[in-house]
Amino acid sequence: MREKFPDDALLTLLLAVGFLSMAMQKHIGSRHLAILQAVGFLGEYKRLRGDCQEVYYNIARACHQLLITHMAIHYYEKVLAMEPIGNNPEEKSVTNLHREAAFNLALLYRTNGNPAMARHILQKYVVI
Known part of the structure; x- marks a missing residue:
């Protein structure tokens, strides 16, 4: 194939x-x-x-699954640093992976003993 x-x-x-x-x-x-x-x-x-959010999110998820946390954190942070793709706000809201990356990043921080950073990430990217 x-x-x-x-x-x-x-x-x-x-x-x-x-x-x-x-x-x-x-x-x-x-x-x-x-x-x-x-x-x-x-x-x-x-x-x-x-280079786009989708690619870095998928790489971060793979690292997260393999418990390579330092690399997962790096790639989740790359997702958060990038703007979503799209020609207008509606398209950008569909392709934006900030919330998904932030949620997973917060899980990593919480698991590794940094609840303050986890809370900060969730408040910045996930709370409406």
Whole structure:
């Protein structure tokens, strides 16, 4: 399938998610190989989609799932630093991932013993 659609970003992301899912299973031959495959496909996905909130959010989620918290925090913060894509406010509100990234970032801060920072992030990006 990949040979037919080498420039399909969605297919590349789905392959990365599939390898991440395999890596999280108990009975897998080589967890490290599955993680390397996932990281490789995430890198290819980033190359295909470019720099945008969506890409950094998906990379952050993968790092979060793998418990690589320092990298997850870095990529969630990149999402928060970027403007959403769109030509008007309505389009931007649909593509904006600030709330999702902020919620997950707050979970990481709370889990790692920094409830004040978690509260700050939630108040800044999530509270209406």
